[in-house]
Amino acid sequence: MTDFEWTRQQFDLPEGMIYLNGNSLGPMPRASVPAMTSFLNDEWRTELIKGWNTKNWFMQTNTLGDRVGRLVGAAEGTTVVGDTLSIKVFQAVAAGMKMVPDRRVILSDNGNFPTDLYMVEGLMKLRDAGYTLRTPDPEDVMDAITEEVGVVMLTEVDYRTGRRHDMKAVIEKAHALGAVVVWDLAHSAGAVPVDVGGFDTDFAIGCTYKYLNGGPGAPAFIYVAPRLLDTVEPFLSGWYGHEAPFAFDTDYRPMPGKIERMRIGTPSIASFALLSVALDIWDKADMDEVHAKSIELSELFIREVEARCPGLKLVSPRDPAARGSHVSFAFEQGYAAMQALIADNVIGDFRAPDVMRFGITPLFVNEADIIDAVDKLEQILEEERYKDAQFQKRALVT
Amino acid sequence: MTDFEWTRQQFDLPEGMIYLNGNSLGPMPRASVPAMTSFLNDEWRTELIKGWNTKNWFMQTNTLGDRVGRLVGAAEGTTVVGDTLSIKVFQAVAAGMKMVPDRRVILSDNGNFPTDLYMVEGLMKLRDAGYTLRTPDPEDVMDAITEEVGVVMLTEVDYRTGRRHDMKAVIEKAHALGAVVVWDLAHSAGAVPVDVGGFDTDFAIGCTYKYLNGGPGAPAFIYVAPRLLDTVEPFLSGWYGHEAPFAFDTDYRPMPGKIERMRIGTPSIASFALLSVALDIWDKADMDEVHAKSIELSELFIREVEARCPGLKLVSPRDPAARGSHVSFAFEQGYAAMQALIADNVIGDFRAPDVMRFGITPLFVNEADIIDAVDKLEQILEEERYKDAQFQKRALVT
Numbered sequence: 008m009t010d011f012e013w014t015r016q017q018f019d020l021p022e023g024m025i026y027l028n029g030n031s032l033g034p035m036p037r038a039s040v041p042a043m044t045s046f047l048n049d050e051w052r053t054e055l056i057k058g059w060n061t062k063n064w065f066m067q068t069n070t071l072g073d074r075v076g077r078l079v080g081a082a083e084g085t086t087v088v089g090d091t092l093s094i095k096v097f098q099a100v101a102a103g104m105k106m107v108p109d110r111r112v113i114l115s116d117n118g119n120f121p122t123d124l125y126m127v128e129g130l131m132k133l134r135d136a137g138y139t140l141r142t143p144d145p146e147d148v149m150d151a152i153t154e155e156v157g158v159v160m161l162t163e164v165d166y167r168t169g170r171r172h173d174m175k176a177v178i179e180k181a182h183a184l185g186a187v188v189v190w191d192l193a194h195s196a197g198a199v200p201v202d203v204g205g206f207d208t209d210f211a212i213g214c215t216y217k218y219l220n221g222g223p224g225a226p227a228f229i230y231v232a233p234r235l236l237d238t239v240e241p242f243l244s245g246w247y248g249h250e251a252p253f254a255f256d257t258d259y260r261p262m263p264g265k266i267e268r269m270r271i272g273t274p275s276i277a278s279f280a281l282l283s284v285a286l287d288i289w290d291k292a293d294m295d296e297v298h299a300k301s302i303e304l305s306e307l308f309i310r311e312v313e314a315r316c317p318g319l320k321l322v323s324p325r326d327p328a329a330r331g332s333h334v335s336f337a338f339e340q341g342y343a344a345m346q347a348l349i350a351d352n353v354i355g356d357f358r359a360p361d362v363m364r365f366g367i368t369p370l371f372v373n374e375a376d377i378i379d380a381v382d383k384l385e386q387i388l389e390e391e392r393y394k395d396a397q398f399q400k401r402a403l404v405t
Numbered sequence: 406m407t408d409f410e411w412t413r414q415q416f417d418l419p420e421g422m423i424y425l426n427g428n429s430l431g432p433m434p435r436a437s438v439p440a441m442t443s444f445l446n447d448e449w450r451t452e453l454i455k456g457w458n459t460k461n462w463f464m465q466t467n468t469l470g471d472r473v474g475r476l477v478g479a480a481e482g483t484t485v486v487g488d489t490l491s492i493k494v495f496q497a498v499a500a501g502m503k504m505v506p507d508r509r510v511i512l513s514d515n516g517n518f519p520t521d522l523y524m525v526e527g528l529m530k531l532r533d534a535g536y537t538l539r540t541p542d543p544e545d546v547m548d549a550i551t552e553e554v555g556v557v558m559l560t561e562v563d564y565r566t567g568r569r570h571d572m573k574a575v576i577e578k579a580h581a582l583g584a585v586v587v588w589d590l591a592h593s594a595g596a597v598p599v600d601v602g603g604f605d606t607d608f609a610i611g612c613t614y615k616y617l618n619g620g621p622g623a624p625a626f627i628y629v630a631p632r633l634l635d636t637v638e639p640f641l642s643g644w645y646g647h648e649a650p651f652a653f654d655t656d657y658r659p660m661p662g663k664i665e666r667m668r669i670g671t672p673s674i675a676s677f678a679l680l681s682v683a684l685d686i687w688d689k690a691d692m693d694e695v696h697a698k699s700i701e702l703s704e705l706f707i708r709e710v711e712a713r714c715p716g717l718k719l720v721s722p723r724d725p726a727a728r729g730s731h732v733s734f735a736f737e738q739g740y741a742a743m744q745a746l747i748a749d750n751v752i753g754d755f756r757a758p759d760v761m762r763f764g765i766t767p768l769f770v771n772e773a774d775i776i777d778a779v780d781k782l783e784q785i786l787e788e789e790r791y792k793d794a795q796f797q798k799r800a801l802v803t
Contacts, residue, residue, distance in 0.1 A: 021451050028454045035450040043441055043675075051620055052433040053419055056426045056752060059802035064621060091670025093643030094492060101531055117655055122644035122670065125657035129642035133499055133532060142655060216671070222449055223462060223674035244527035245491030246520035253802060255757055257515055257540060259523035272489025272520065273614070275676040276621040277441075354454060359653055404457035404651065 009296040014370040017288045018220075025376045025383075027355045030194060030333040030366030033220030038284040046280035058276075067279045068247070068270050072228060074286045075215060078294055079192055080202035081230045087266050088282065089274040092193060092214045092227040094243065096126040096160070098269060099210035099229060101242045103158040103187035104134070106209075106235075110157030110186070117142040118165045123191055127160065145170060149180065156186045163201065164194035164331030167358045169323040171199065171331055175206045182207070193217065196228075198301070198332035200294045203230050218332065218368060219289065221282035229269050237264040245271035288370060300369035302327040304377055305334050308367065311381040312336060316388050322362060333366045346398035347387045353380045407694040412768040415686045416618075423774045423781075425753045428592060428731040428764030431618030436682040444678035456674075465677045466645070466668050470626060472684045473613060476692055477590055478600035479628045485664050486680065487672040490591060490612045490625040492641065494524040494558070496667060497608035497627060499640045501556040501585035502532070504607075504633075508555030508584070515540040516563045521589055525558065543568060547578065554584045561599065562592035562729030565756045567721040569597065569729055573604045580605070591615065594626075596699070596730035598692045601628050616730065616766060617687065619680035627667050635662040643669035686768065698767035700725040702775055703732050706765065709779040710734060714786050720760060731764045744796035745785045751778045 019037045020026055026034055050062045059065050068087040076086030090098075100113065113127055124142065131138040143151045145165065152159060159181045163172050174190060181188045189210040195201050197218025203211045211230040215221035231239055241261050246252050247270035250260040261268035305327060312319055319336035338344055338361060345357040355365040365380075387393060417435045418424055424432055448460045457463050466485045474484030488496075498511065511525055522540065529536040541549045543563065550557060557579045561570050572588060579586045587608040593599050595616025601609045609628040613619035629637055639659050644650050645668035648658040659666035703725060710717055717734035736742055736759060743755040753763040763778075785791060 019450055021453075024453075026453060032454045032456075034453060035445060039449075040442055040445050043445060044438055047433060047438050047441060051437075052417055055419075055422075055424060055432060056430045056754065057747070058430075058621065060800045065802050090489070090492070091643070091672070093645070093670030094488070094641065097641060105531075119655075120644075121647075121653050121655055121657075124655050125642045125644060125647065128657045129640040132638070133503075133640040136533070214671075223456065224671045224676075225673065227670070240530070242527040242531040243492070243495060244523045245489070246518075246523060247491070249519075249523065253757070255519050257517075257519055257522050259519075259526045272491030272625070273612075273622045274489070275623065275673045277675050277679055278622075278673040281675055349455070356454065359651070402458045404463050 009292045011300060011369055011373070014288055014292060015373065018371045020371065023352050025353045025380045027353065027365040027367070027372065027380060029368035029371065030198065030217050031356055032216055032223055033218060033285070034371060035222070036220060036285050036288060038287065039281055042284040043277070043280050046277065064276045067276065068274060069266065071279055071282055071286065072266065074290065075196065075219065075228045076230060078289060079196050079211060079230065080204045082204050082233060085233055085266055086228055086230045087270055088215065088226040088228045090227050090271055092212060093122050093126050094271070095212040095227045095229045096123050096191065097130055098241065098243050099189040099212055100127055100158055100160055101130055102239050103189055103209060105240050106187050107157040107185065110155060111136070111138050112155045112157055113138060113140045114148070114151055114156045114159045115140060115142050115161060116145040116148050118145040118167070119162050120166045120191065120193065123160060123162060145172065148172065149176065152177070152180045152184060152186065154184050156184070158187045158189060160189040162191035162193060164198060166194055167362050167364065168335050169330040169333045171329055174201060174208070178206050178208050194331050194333070197289065199298050207232060209235060215282055220285040222278065224278070225282050226274060226278055231266055231269060236266060239268065241268045243271045247271055247273065292370065297369050301332045301367050304369060304372060304374065305367045307374060308334055308365065308377050308381065311378065312384065315381060315385040318388055319363070332368065333364055335362045335364045337361050338363055340393045342401070343393035343398040344387060347392045347395065348384055351383045351387065353383050407690045409698060409767055409771070412686055412690060413771065416769045418769065421750050423751045423778045425751065425763040425765070425770065425778060427766035427769065428596065428615050429754055430614055430621055431616060431683070432769060433620070434618060434683050434686060436685065437679055440682040441675070441678050444675065462674045465674065466672060467664065469677055469680055469684065470664065472688065473594065473617065473626045474628060476687060477594050477609060477628065478602045480602050480631060483631055483664055484626055484628045485668055486613065486624040486626045488625050488669055490610060491520050491524050492669070493610040493625045493627045494521050494589065495528055496639065496641050497587040497610055498525055498556055498558055499528055500637050501587055501607060503638050504585050505555040505583065508553060509534070509536050510553045510555060511536060511538045512546070512549055512554045512557045513538060513540050513559060514543040514546050516543045516565070517560050518564045518589065518591065521558060521560060543570065546570065547574065550575070550578045550582060550584065552582050554579070554582070556585045556587060558587040560589040560591060562596060564592055565760050565762065566733050567728040567731045569727055572599060572606070576604050576606050592729050592731070595687065597696055605630060607633060613680055618683040620676065622676070623680050624672060624676055629664055629667060634664060637666065639666045641669045645669055645671065690768065695767050699730045699765050702767060702770060702772065703765045705772060706732055706763065706775050706779065709776065710782065713779060713783040716786055717761070730766065731762055733760045733762045735759045736761055738791045740799070741791035741796040742785060745790045745793065746782055749781045749785065751781050
């Protein structure tokens, strides 16, 4: 049984803050400072170059990858962490393209997180071989999977609305028609139970700075189906994925049969220290229980907002099974209203053009937080506080 | 004047250790623990998502890039940090290829650091457009620059021997014949004065975990010539390089005229905190003075080793102007001899097949260290301690 009182105690949120943005950047675990201090003093300072062996730095891509993989249904030895999600998109789609060399259509949707589309755009330009990226509306994706499509690349949970794709159905149809599937789990890992192994996706990628609480810019991850590990081509073929990285051969030979081949360059070991203690909390959580609790809290939140904030319109799916772990409302003055709410120490975020987005993260958010947050939101709307000039000014990063 | 007593005090090396491996992984600055603790407590913990604005996380790629850039002769606004060196190789060479679309030869040398060659190999496979990578011996590179060559990609300082290429001459010849030039400065930045702006290279890349002391897996950097900033194509086109990253447009538009376009995905902000304090030390160092001191110490080291360790053969250039800031000797039992030396708390490293490599890093190594290191090396060789079985066993990471 996941002890949500215990998990809540593992985080050290600022006094009085209600943090409904763990879907964007997770909060700091209390163990982060001692863990990082120990990494610095007992590993880097003391071991120096020897740390690659004595502290197992070299294989943390894999040990951490396995721990992240467990949360998305990946078997041991199929997931590594490192790089950024943008790079992992490129790596997975590039590999996928070459698995279906005669097809020239990449299918995504227009609700995908833009960087996924941008990376594919760059990849297509680089290949310069007549590729097309199709981006229908998300609800039309299933119909758009045809025998023309080489790679289907989708984000399971929509970053704005929380709408979920049906991973299993997409994979089945794509495979039946000979396409390769890449799932971006940025808003899924730690949010909803997914089963990359059971659904037999070809690739899955994601990040660890949202629900997994690895810190700003924490490493990305990539999963490759076991059946592909011996043949998948790592076009971003760096020394870290080489069969014999310390032979310093001039020719690249990918590590045979192992997920190591998807490693690229030397990863930030400091960022691994932060991810490791964040995963210590996840190691004691059951993903199904976290999801059940997320649904409880989300339903409460939607009920309260709809009862008390009539100007806000739910844009997330009403069916909890059809959404991830964040809830979004459209409101014309959404940007300013969110700034006013943040000034009141309730932290959500805003996504253009008019979406107020709230992450529901049971590891550290409870019922009382939800009620308090809606109390403050209701007040701001009643007092029309979003009309204050101070809340209209756009920040660089929204 | 660089105060080398002061710079030495900024590092907290283990008691009794002589660290001649700062060319591989720099030691930890004393300020790293307080800086990281402050980042964790006062930034991530307290500011959470707001830190992207309030703590300027979003632009640290550039502020840190400028500080690294200063050490290699880059003007402000031409360098960003992030990702790994392998990724930056790919990014620079891919962009270079497209600048000379009719040429199909990439020129490097067989002494380049393998990952550079591996990344180009992957890039060529991905493009699948008839590219060839030529890797002559380093001394034949000048002659191999012809009108067939599209991109010249070289590492200035050889990772094994320390031999330097003549950057200026290579760039002049390559440009005269219409080729694009990418310099890998992994073993140059913080080691020798280079002038990427004055020499007018097209691209330069490097890492910050060696001489710059940013910690294991610290971010890489990329420099782009100002004349290219408006046209260079960032094929690894992630949201961090977009003209309007928070507009969430579905089409990629590179940041016009700015180095931002070479940013890709969300970088590790924790790793930036470590790099920043490491650069605080470099901010007070003069690169020419550091180099002059490196030559003094290297000449002393070579003189002493040659006088007292006759089995070792210098494989670095004897002319100090022709080498970087590490010195290497060939010795048949080099692996075991290095392990014996490490057991005696003198840390260098080994590169296959027989190279004992010693980094000469004046920020924290002085004359007494050099003499002590040679004393211990001489003893090991005299006593043939490298014959002990314990020193023969190969570690995973060498």
